[in-house]
Amino acid sequence: MSRTRIKICGLTRPQDVRAAVDHGADAVGFVFYPPSPRAVSIDQAAALVALLPPFVTSVGLFVNAGQDEVDAVLERVPLQLLQFHGDETEADCARYGRPWIKAARMRAGVDLVEFSSLHPRAGGILVDAFVEGYGGGGKTFDWSLIPEGFGRPLVLSGGLDAGNVTEAVRRIRPWAVDVSSGVERDKGIKDAAQIAAFIAGVRQADG
Numbered sequence: 001m002s003r004t005r006i007k008i009c010g011l012t013r014p015q016d017v018r019a020a021v022d023h024g025a026d027a028v029g030f031v032f033y034p035p036s037p038r039a040v041s042i043d044q045a046a047a048l049v050a051l052l053p054p055f056v057t058s059v060g061l062f063v064n065a066g067q068d069e070v071d072a073v074l075e076r077v078p079l080q081l082l083q084f085h086g087d088e089t090e091a092d093c094a095r096y097g098r099p100w101i102k103a104a105r106m107r108a109g110v111d112l113v114e115f116s117s118l119h120p121r122a123g124g125i126l127v128d129a130f131v132e133g134y135g136g137g138g139k140t141f142d143w144s145l146i147p148e149g150f151g152r153p154l155v156l157s158g159g160l161d162a163g164n165v166t167e168a169v170r171r172i173r174p175w176a177v178d179v180s181s182g183v184e185r186d187k188g189i190k191d192a193a194q195i196a197a198f199i200a201g202v203r204q205a206d207g
């Protein structure tokens with residue numbers, strides 16, 4: 001069994017990028033969704049991505065962004081993976097010639113297999129709790145909505161933190177986990193000790 005990949009999302013400060021990298025994150029996420037308290041400008045993101053060493057993936061998160069908006073970011077920020085967290089169609093996501101993952105907003109009645117069939121070219125399906133405002137809500141969802149043997153790379157997110165991630169990984173065995181609120185001391189302000197504890201919690205489940 002390979003180790004669970006870890007993404008730390010919603011970084012806004014150089015020291016938080018360094019903490020994520022130093023503690024062993026595989027990917028870091030930057031939010032390009034203006035209403036989010038974690039939103040970064042293009043200049044800010046370019047400076048933060050420049051801090052990343054090789055083999056740590058830079059991820060750009062978008063919510064129902066226009067093509068011009070995404071293109072403007074991609075022109076200046078070397079993002080390696082796109083995360084579409086809104087109501088984007090497969091065609092919307094495929095426009096940029098970059099790999100992407102697609103978020104499913106989970107609540108009772110959502111059929112993940114059907115959702116997945118609508119996004120056949122996404123590199124993975126991220127599952128997050130349905131919240132007003134699209135994400136970053138620090139809310140868990142009913143993990144039994146995830147079918148056993150899902151069959152595609154699954155990124156588990158939504159309300160994960162150092163206190164629940166070990167159980168989550170043991171139970172779901174996702175390809176990766178993604179966390180934002182659960183490693184923060186304030187919105188957009190990460191806490192190095194919580195990042196370290198979160199990553200240790202994942203590794204404990206990996207065995």
Ligand SMILES: O=C(O)c1ccccc1N[C@@H]1O[C@H](COP(=O)(O)O)[C@@H](O)[C@H]1O
Nearest residue numbers: 009036135136138157158159179180181
């Ligand atoms: O982080 C945000 O502000 C955000 C805004 C809009 C859409 C998604 C957002 N973040 C993503 O939400 C999930 C769950 O986050 P949390 O750990 O529950 O806070 C995660 O995938 C973030 O990447």
